[in-house]
Amino acid sequence: MNGFAPGDRSPPSIPSLSIIGSLLNCPCFFQQLQKKYGDLYSLMMGSHKVLIVNNHHHAKEVLIKKGKIFAGRPRTVIKLLVNSRWERYSVSLCMFGEGSVSIEKIICREASSMCDMLTDPEHAVDLAPELTCAVTNVVCALCFNSSYKRGDAEFESMLRYSQGIVDTDSLVDIFPWLQIFPNKDLKILRQCVSVRDKLLQKKYEEHKVNYSDNVQRDLLDALLRAKRSSENNNTSTHDVGLTEDRVLRTVGDIFGAGVEITTTVLKWSIAYLVHNPPVQRKVQQELDNKIGKDRHPQLSDRGNLPYLEATIREVLRIRPVSPLLIPHVALQDTSVGEYTVQKGTRVIINPCSSESVNITKYTESSNPIGRFLNEEGDGLCCPSASYLPFGAGVRVCLGEALAKMELFLFLSWILQKFTMPTGQPLSDLQDKFGVVLQHKKFKVIAKLRADWEKNPTNAAMLGKYIMCVFCTLETFVREFVFMKPAIKYHKSNMNKMNILRQCNSMININ
Numbered sequence: 001m002n003g004f005a006p007g008d009r010s011p012p013s014i015p016s017l018s019i020i021g022s023l024l025n026c027p028c029f030f031q032q033l034q035k036k037y038g039d040l041y042s043l044m045m046g047s048h049k050v051l052i053v054n055n056h057h058h059a060k061e062v063l064i065k066k067g068k069i070f071a072g073r074p075r076t077v078i079k080l081l082v083n084s085r086w087e088r089y090s091v092s093l094c095m096f097g098e099g100s101v102s103i104e105k106i107i108c109r110e111a112s113s114m115c116d117m118l119t120d121p122e123h124a125v126d127l128a129p130e131l132t133c134a135v136t137n138v139v140c141a142l143c144f145n146s147s148y149k150r151g152d153a154e155f156e157s158m159l160r161y162s163q164g165i166v167d168t169d170s171l172v173d174i175f176p177w178l179q180i181f182p183n184k185d186l187k188i189l190r191q192c193v194s195v196r197d198k199l200l201q202k203k204y205e206e207h208k209v210n211y212s213d214n215v216q217r218d219l220l221d222a223l224l225r226a227k228r229s230s231e232n233n234n235t236s237t238h239d240v241g242l243t244e245d246r247v248l249r250t251v252g253d254i255f256g257a258g259v260e261i262t263t264t265v266l267k268w269s270i271a272y273l274v275h276n277p278p279v280q281r282k283v284q285q286e287l288d289n290k291i292g293k294d295r296h297p298q299l300s301d302r303g304n305l306p307y308l309e310a311t312i313r314e315v316l317r318i319r320p321v322s323p324l325l326i327p328h329v330a331l332q333d334t335s336v337g338e339y340t341v342q343k344g345t346r347v348i349i350n351p352c353s354s355e356s357v358n359i360t361k362y363t364e365s366s367n368p369i370g371r372f373l374n375e376e377g378d379g380l381c382c383p384s385a386s387y388l389p390f391g392a393g394v395r396v397c398l399g400e401a402l403a404k405m406e407l408f409l410f411l412s413w414i415l416q417k418f419t420m421p422t423g424q425p426l427s428d429l430q431d432k433f434g435v436v437l438q439h440k441k442f443k444v445i446a447k448l449r450a451d452w453e454k455n456p457t458n459a460a461m462l463g464k465y466i467m468c469v470f471c472t473l474e475t476f477v478r479e480f481v482f483m484k485p486a487i488k489y490h491k492s493n494m495n496k497m498n499i500l501r502q503c504n505s506m507i508n509i510n
C-alpha cells in the first residue's frame with residue numbers, strides 16, 4: 001500500500017522501478033505523471049514511500065496548515081554527511097533578515113569586485129567562477145568575517161568542496177544500501193566534507209583565540225558568545241544544543257545551503273537575460289531611469305525597480321533550482337486532501353506542477369514577466385498562490401531574505417554597467433539535475449555599456465572609495481568606541497530562538 005493505511009483511502013499509486021531512470025534525468029518528470037495520475041499520487045522511491053503533491057491547495061495544506069505535522073526531513077545519506085539538524089538554522093539564519101545594513105555593505109563590496117573582474121569585451125567568459133566567488137565571500141564574511149581573493153588556497157578549497165557537494169547525485173538517497181559498494185560520488189562527497197570540517201575547525205580555533213565579549217565580528221562570534229554565556233551560567237550546553245560540534249555544524253550548514261543555490265539562480269538569471277534581449281534592455285532602461293550612472297543600486301531601490309524584481313521572480317518560477325524542494329516527512333499519521341498518509345511517508349512538493357515554461361520561449365506578446373507586475377506595469381503584484389520558490393510554513397527557506405538581497409544587488413550592479421549581447425553563440429541551456437537544478441556551462445561576453453566606457457572613473461567610482469572609508473571608520477567606532485553588551489543567556493531564557501534573536505538584533509545594529 002505504499003505507506004498509506006490499509007483500508008483507508010490512499011492516493012493512486014505508481015509502480016516503483018519504472019520511474020527511477022527518468023526521474024534522475026528530468027526534474028519536471030512529475031509533471032508528466034500528474035497528467036496521468038492526478039494532483040496527488042504516491043510511489044516508491046527505492047524503499048521509501050513518497051507522496052507527490054502537485055497542486056498548490058495540497059501544497060499549502062502540507063507546508064502551512066499541517067506544517068508541524070510535515071516538519072520532518074528524511075535522513076538521507078547526503079544530509080547525514082552534510083548537515084544533521086536543520087532546526088539549528090533558526091539559531092543563525094534569522095541574522096540575515098532584511099534591513100541589515102552591514103549585509104548590504106558586504107554584498108555591495110562583492111558586487112563591486114565582481115564587476116571589476118568582468119571587463120573583457122573581446123572574449124566570451126564563463127561568469128560562474130566570479131559569481132560563485134562573490135556569493136561565497138558574502139557567506140564567508142557573515143560567518144567568519146573573512147573575505148578572499150580568487151586564487152587564495154583556502155578559498156579555492158572552499159569552492160571545491162561546495163562544488164563537490166552539489167555534484168553528488170542522489171541515487172544513494174533513494175537506495176541507501178548502495179553505500180556499501182564503491183561509489184565515486186560518495187567518496188568525493190566524504191572528502192569534501194572532511195575538507196570543510198578541517199577548515200571550520202581552524203576558523204573556530206582562531207575565533208576562540210581572538211574572542212572578546214565586547215566585539216562581535218560575525219556569526220561564529222555570536223555563537224561562541226552564546227555558548228560561553230551558557231557555560232558561565234553553569235548550564236549544560238548539551239541541553240540547549242550549543243556544543244562545540246553544533247556551533248561548527250551550524251556555520252558549516254550555512255555554506256551548504258547558502259552558496260550553491262544562490263549562485264545557481266544567478267547563473268540562470270544571466271542565461272535568461274542573454275536569451276531574452278528585450279528583457280535585458282527593459283531592466284537596463286529601468287536602471288538608467290531610476291538610478292542613473294552616478295551611483296550604484298542599493299537595497300532601498302528595490303521598490304523602484306519592479307521590472308528587475310519581476311525578472312528575478314520569473315527566473316525562480318521557470319527554473320526552481322530546488323526542483324522538488326527538500327522532501328518533508330510526516331511525523332504522525334495524517335491526511336492530505338481526501339487521502340490518508342501514514343507517519344514516516346516522505347512528501348515531495350512539485351513546484352514544476354504549475355505552468356513551467358521553457359527558458360528560450362520568451363516573447364513580447366506572451367510577456368511572462370508581466371504576471372508579476374501590476375496592470376500599469378510600474379509596480380509588483382502579488383504572485384499566484386502556487387508560486388513557492390522558497391517553500392512556505394515552518395520549513396520555509398531560512399535564507400530567503402539574504403538570497404533576495406543578493407540576487408537584487410548582484411544583478412542590478414552587473415546590468416547597470418554591462419550588457420550581454422545575443423550576437424554570441426549561445427549554448428544549449430539544458431538542466432543538469434543534481435542536488436540543485438544546474439544548467440550546463442556557458443560563456444557570455446560582458447561588454448561595458450556606452451557611458452561606462454567613456455567615463456570609467458565617474459562619480460560611482462568616487463562613491464565606492466567614500467563607502468570604503470566610511471566602512472572603515474564605522475567599524476572602528478563600533479568596535480572600539482561602543483562596547484557591545486554580551487548576549488544574556490539565563491536559565492530562564494534558554495530557548496535557542498531567544499539566543500538567535502539576540503544575535504540577530506546585535507548583527508542588525510552593525
Ligand code: HEM
Nearest residue numbers: 086089257258261262322326390391392395397398399403
Ligand atoms: C535563491 C536562493 C535560494 C532558494 C531558491 C532557496 C530555496 C529553498 C527551498 C525551496 C527550501 C525548502 C523549503 C521547504 O522544504 O519547504 C530551502 C530550505 C532552506 N534554505 Fe534555502 N534557498 C535559497 C538560498 C538560501 C540561502 C542563501 C540560505 C542560507 C544562507 C538558505 C538556507 C536554507 C535552509 C537552512 C533551509 C532549510 C530550512 C528547514 O529545513 O527548516 N537558502 N531553501
